Amino acid sequence: QSALTQPASVSGSPGQSIIISCIGTGSDVGFYNLVSWFQQHPGKAPRLIIYEVNKRPSGVSNRFSGSKSGDAASLTISGLQAEDEADYHCCSFAGSSFVIFGGGTKLTVL
């Protein structure tokens, strides 16, 4: 099973909105509404920011939102802030109790 496809990097200015894509197949992202997104600052453990496509855990800012269309999931960060600069990883259930990650996207806040 191949990794989900994410752009290597995205950038945006403070206050702007950015979108990070996560492209899978009809066997994972396209079939299950079980996509999660994680934020990871350098040297730190990942932090769950979105699960089940568009649900936010308690304590996660509503500036983070998730969606899905077909085989592609997306993470939108609105009102970009300096502390949003981090790596972002998507993840999908892929059947048979198998989980697959994307390669990660580095977000730079200009």
Add this chain to the structure above:
Amino acid sequence: QVQLQESGPGLVKPSETLSLTCTVSSASISGYHWSWIRQPPGKGLEWIGYIYESGNTNYNPSLKSRVTISVDTSKKQFSLKLRSVTAADAAVYYCARLISGSGTGLDVWGRGTTVSVSS
């Protein structure tokens, strides 16, 4: 507040077995799936597998022949064994808790432990 802490050797010799333990504190180990994930230097995350309190396991097919995950509910610990390691297994290894029914909602993570592979 739920906390997870990985422990184990930071250096493993090629062809030997990597063994790590994750200790769960301030929460029950019951009712959840508990996962291992790893991240090679400068790369993305890779799911290794997870275990339920009952001992039922699911593994990444690419690692399945070399991996065993076990649980000790009395100690509130779950463990990872990866056999026949090579340099490609060098990574930061994380343990994490899975939100029930979410498939991929890993909501609590340990800080991670770095494992190097070298003779």
